Amino acid sequence: MLSRMTAPVRRRIVWLLAGNVGLLLVIFACLVPGDTVPGAVSRLGTVLVDTPRNIAPEMLAAIGLTAIIWTGAIDLSIGSVMAVGGAVFAMGYSHGAPPVVCFGGCLLAAGGLVAGNGLLARWLEIPALIVTLAGLAAYRGLALVLVNVGVPGFDGNLTVPEEIFRVPGRDWAGWFLLVAVGGALWCESFGRLPRLWLAHGSSPAACRLQGLDLPRLAISAFLFGGFYLGLGGVLYVSNQQTIDPARMALGFELSVIAAVVLGGTNIFGGEGSFLGTLLGVLFLYLARQTLIYAFDDPHARQAVEGALILGVIGFDCVLHRTEHRMEELK
Amino acid sequence: MQPTTLAVVPGEILGLVGENGAGKSTLIRLISGVLSPDDGEILWQGRRVAFDSPRPAIDLGIATIHQELEYCGHLTVAENMLLGERWPRCWGGRIDWAAMRSEAGRRLQRAGCEVAADAQFSRLTAVEKQLVAIATALARDARLLILDEPTASLAAPDARRLIDHLKTIRDSGVAIIYVSHRLDEVLELSDRIAVLRDGELVHLAGADALDGPDLVREMVGRPLQQVFPRTRDDFPAGDDLSSTPDNVLLRVENLSRQGMFEGVSLEVRAGEVVGLAGLIGAGRSELARAIYGLYSPEAGTMELLGRPWQPKSPWDALEAGLVYLPEERKRHGLVADHDVSSTLAIGIRDRLTRWGLILVGEQRRRVAEMISAYDIRCSGPGQLVGTLSGGNQQKTLLARWLERDPRVLMLDEPTRGIDVGAKAEIHSVVDRLAAAGHGVLLISSDLHEVVGMSDRVLVMSRGRLVAECRGATQTERDVLQAAAGLATATPEADGC
Secondary structure (H helix, E strand, C coil), X not given: XXXXXXXXXXXXXXHHHHHHHHHHHHHHHHHHHHCCHHHHHHHHHXXXXXXXXXXXXXXXXXXXXXXXXXXXXXXXXXXXXXXXXXXXXXXXXXXCCCHHHHHHHHHHHHHHHHHHHHHHHHHHCCCHHHHHHHHHHHHHHHHXXXXXXXXXXXXXXXXXXXXXXXXXXXXXXXXXXXHHHHHHHHHHHHCCHHHHHHHHHHCHXXXXXXXXXXXXXXXXXXXXXXXXXXXXXXXXXXXXXXXXCCCCCXXXXXXXXXXXXXXXXXXXXXXXXXXXXXXXXHHHHHHHHHHHHHCCCHHHXXXXXXXXXXXXXXXXXXXXXXXXXXXXXX | CXXXXXXXXXXXXXXEEECCCCCHXXXXXXXXXXXXXXXXXXXXXXXXXXXXXXXXXXXXXXEEECCCCCCCCCCEHHHHHCCCCCCCECHHHCECHHHHHHHHHHHHHHCCCCCCCCCEHHHCCHHHHHHHHHHHHHHCCCCEEEEECCCCCCCHHHHHHHHHHHHHHHHCCCEEEEECCCHHHHHHHCCEEEEEECCEEEEEEEHHHCCHHHHHHHHHCCXXXXXXXXXXXXXXXXXXXXXXXXXXXXXXXXXXXXXXXXXXXXXXECCCEEEEEECCCCCHHXXXXXXXXXXXXXXXXXXXXXXXXXXXXXXXXXXHCEEEECXXXXXXXXXXXXXXXXXXXXXXXXXXXXXXXXXXXXXXXXHHHHHHHCCCCCCCCCCEHHHCCHHHHHHHHHHHHHCCCCCEEEEECCCCCCCHHHHHHHHHHHHHHHHCCCEEEEECCCHHHHHHHCCEEEEEECCEEEEEECHHHCCHHHHHHHHCCCCCCCCCCCCC
């Protein structure tokens, strides 16, 4: 898999691996002063054990979005799509549906909307950016309409106290993540579709001249993305005790896009890797954890997080600008 | 396209020539399934066929290599070669990457192309990309190979390598349609030559029956008197450049930038056309871009019009009277979606605005004058510049900069991919500029052009200036030898 990645993507993966190890060391260093070394090790272990559960929704959504971005498209509406998934879940729950129906509805709604975005972009021949920008507001509104109409006595949020509904997102999140990530990496290593998505993003004209069906390729990426995002939605919903479609996954798309770009995926398509995306999500999560120990002010944390993303990408770009320029000249 | 009847037989190279806009690309697109004809039919091995996309044409054995190669740069050579095909798989439905590499390697080897199958495509050189494209086409059992300007971006030795390769392919029984503006290549390669003019087939005959001037006359519909017009005096009087020290407009001393060029010194005088020759990757364009302010040199000094020259950006160059016509006009020179008017006006935007507002009437007047003065053939100032022919696009770019009345012009491959008529017009403009006292640095891979147009030719190889050819040594053979590293004379030496 690594040998087929472009040099910048491989480089970014190395950077992120080093960055993630560095951040773990920083977290450890932050834990030591108030504790003994064995105590700090134990607390670091707790952080690591909680990691899969905390990053699962974002990581799954990021994998889905990576596939879409590879084709040269994007989906900006994923936060709102998750809210619709949450609303469908809430409707099922409030009507006494069993967990499997509630989660299935959530997965189908979220996945279906993402796949629908792809179809809409193709049929209307409108850039996916525009379609999903419209979806950003429309789906959030749809989620609110659904809960207001479909959840009796809805008053802004819905509490889900039953433990059974929290099993996928809390107890099984790690396993879900393992299988889903393993599947994505397998696909990237041995599947043809991911390479064709990259080809689509790299040069649609070349693909057309080679007789590839571009609309079908693009829609397959949205279907893949929809499935992963739907799965992420299920884990997100089941990890929450309350469903609040107005605020649910607000700004989620920005942090997912940041992780994807941080992982080395070219925002204009044609270049990237799932492995980079996974490391990008992990880097952002560990950076947030580090900042919790380093700064009390949440606003300062946000600012530093943004600066960190810019710093990593900027440093990588500056270091290798000459190489890119030579490539361009060639 | 007007109704056209044309046939090509196995083991034949049919040269297809014509001015820009003559209909060559349209004809190719029709044959390869990119466009569908309104009328008429295509017969393939005696059977009527119709293509609604490139795929059916590829399946039949018609392979087209377009002038601007379309490829997925981030993918490997093997993936690009097998993009539209079934990929080999092993157990569990996995892609068998080893089998894929070996299949691509086999195809490359069969086509005589020494490129690693797992190399990233964007890292290949221009000629390697062309050869991979040909290997891809041949591997699909292509019976008809259509090549549109395959040597346009290749240096002379690489073009020679490709031409020799095409002769071998022809001898194996493949039919080839070869489109090129390089008439010497067409005459050498082709068995028959078809000439298109204004979408119409105006001439079809064996290549033996034609020579260069005949071909040009058929293409443009009139004789071209001079390929390299010369209205200016020989420069300078005699060969002694030191007799004109005050005329130096641009002086570069020991200019270096790692990985691009090293220790380059040159001078361009008023009224002089200095040719800069070399193979692709020799560092010619990089040098010109550094002088223009796109890169900062790491060592060396520059002087422009007698003053120290350290540009911080191209805008400094424009203000100082130095302009650069880029090598790739579509990527670096034009915004294809802009119209002719705004493309021309952007060059003199500082002179067409007052208090930050565009003087619309003045712009309209100046643009109309420029279209007329430079004979830019367009439907009007509102035509999108991307829809103009290559020659008219180049004239638009030239007009844009010449309106600034620059003292020094750096022209990077100014006639690449344009037809013989537009080429002669651009040569004439260059000659007039030099005659009027401008200094011109002419970068060209076309040896015939660089030798014919220049007062002296500087030759670069691997980032260094290796020779200066002038007078009796200013011949294509001498320049090519120096570019290939066979002559090591320094610029200070008299000749190659």
